Amino acid sequence: MCSQPIPEGSPDKLIGLDFECDCGKRHTIEVKHVSVGTGVIRNVPQVLRELGLTGRFTVVFDKHIRPLAERHLFPVLDRPGIRYDAVCYEKEDEVKASVESSDELRTMLPKTVDFLMVMGSGTLNDITKWAATVMGVPYVVVCTAPSMNGYTSSISALSVAGFKTTQDITPAAAVIADIDILKDAPIDMIRAGLGDLLSKNVCNADWRLSHLLRDTYFCELPQQMTRRQEKYYLAHARELGERDPEAVRQLSEAIMNSGFSMAIVGESSPSSGSEHLISHYWEMQLEMAGKPLNLHGAQVGVGTLIAAEIYERARNMTPGDVDLDLARRHHKTREDLRALVDRYYGEVADKTFEETEKKLMTWAQKRAMLEKLQSNWEEIWEDVGRFLRPRAELERSLKEVGGPTRASDFGFTRQETYDAIRFSRLMRNRYTILDLTDQLGWLDRWADELAEEFAG
Known part of the structure; x- marks a missing residue:
């Protein structure tokens, strides 16, 4: 602290x-x-x-x-x-x-x-x-x-x-x-601002999770800076959609503080986690296909709902659900990861793999980390849970402001949504809930179910 x-x-x-x-x-x-x-x-x-x-x-x-x-x-x-x-x-x-x-x-x-x-x-x-x-x-x-x-x-x-x-x-x-x-x-840009800010719940949880499991750098201060106005704009999302000046002021001040939260630590982790990876994946796929891009914050809002749901599912599991044999079967070698990157990142595969390779773990390293999670299950999830809000609360705010809440709202297909959930983790040297649930062998099934819910 x-x-x-x-x-x-x-x-x-x-x-x-x-x-x-x-x-x-x-x-x-x-x-x-x-x-x-x-x-x-x-x-x-x-x-x-x-x-x-x-x-x-x-x-x-x-x-x-x-x-x-x-x-x-x-x-x-x-x-x-x-x-x-x-x-x-x-x-x-x-x-x-x-x-x-x-x-x-x-x-x-x-x-x-x-x-x-x-x-x-x-x-x-x-x-x-x-x-x-x-x-x-x-x-x-x-x-x-x-x-x-x-x-x-x-x-x-x-x-x-x-x-x-x-x-x-x-x-x-x-x-x-x-x-x-x-x-x-434009009202869609105000909605996008709220979507971008809601992500701070997930990305700070990701940042903390990485610290607890992999001993990466973490600081409490960015989250303290962005939580101050959160109660207001969550409770007044409807007024935001109506362009209420006080609601817009609170949102704008929170946006400025969010930018400062990155500046003081010299990295984007306090404002960009698994939810941003999902959005970035969609953006890169649109760019490679020569299609128009969607508003960044609007996509991030939907990515936040997906990531929040994955967190809730993971927190509802027990230490007994951690199957090291299953995790071993899901372990990816350097060659396995290179093949995945080549398949899903096309013309930017080389650049992507430079990031993927930085967080490559041996099976021995991964096993030790998962055993640490098993042994400290309640403490770790209680700690990470400090940064999270229920998916239902976040989704209610997005609906009240009139923003998108599904990948299909942008025209993304079920397959494009599944791919973003499963493979966006490969594009950054950043450990998130997507990495952990993939390593545990849970993400494949959850991605399939969430793709159906968000774009089916």
Whole structure:
């Protein structure tokens, strides 16, 4: 447990956080300014002055955001002493969150760029902050939807040649989230924000499970940071669906804190576990097939329900259900795993296997770990259970906000859903409930049953 008292409430109270934690890491928040509230976009010039961002900068937006920029941002910036250029990043086809898109964006920028300002949300934010990192310049984010937690994080989820990766980036200098803009975002993006946040239950359980079974790094603080607003947005999901300003503010603050929870530990584990792997698998399959992508947070919400159900099934088992002979028959050698990756990951198989191989275990190592689980069954599940909420509660919130709750809501087939549950674990060097239940020989049957429920 982290003994450092953490300020409660809005994310701006976390600015300047810097201390040595009991977990062994130094936790630092490098973002200099966060404002979440009504009318805060009018303070952008003042924020730039306070942060010493006085050079010539470029505002990046896309064709969907152009009307918002013209209505809300440009009138605020059009004053003496502020020098900026405007770049609308447009493509004939769908803009993808990829290193290639970010490289293309950099070719569109003026020669003189002292810092960048992006007005947008998920994909545009990701490619702009990667561009700023590569260029070595600061950047400012003006948020347009409470749809994901990347605004305040120090990572960027980008594809490289079709393979989903996590890139370290320089955090934003400032994040501006005006509720007057966010509450009017497309309703599916608000729903996606809730879906993304609900995943924190599962991913922190995964992170803890890995620590208990494999002695990997873990810290309690990220979960403490994201749980503070959880009771509110779980209880007021219906109001979120109605664009209630207070509900949108609470969701937005929780999103900012979620981004900070990754930044302070330098990895995405506090916000990305088995539920994100399922979603990433679907995204990669869509990309390889040349099909349009779904909203990330919306898919994550469904992945969260699937993972929460797997956790509930596992917790209802007993030590006597752990069959080491069955686990031995399910043990995969390096060659077995390579064959699986080749079959299910196609053109990105080589990159995927680089991740898969990192968590390869010998049978002796796996047996020792499963015996540890058997011997400490109640203690381990009680510990992991601290981070979880019932699937029914999570599903009720998604239904109340009007969000998707089934893989079939996105058009995924039963087979595509089964494959995501069974084989998404291969794409990351991250131990989750998907790995454990596969090693125990339980996941195959459960994946079949859940594929029928979620896409049958």
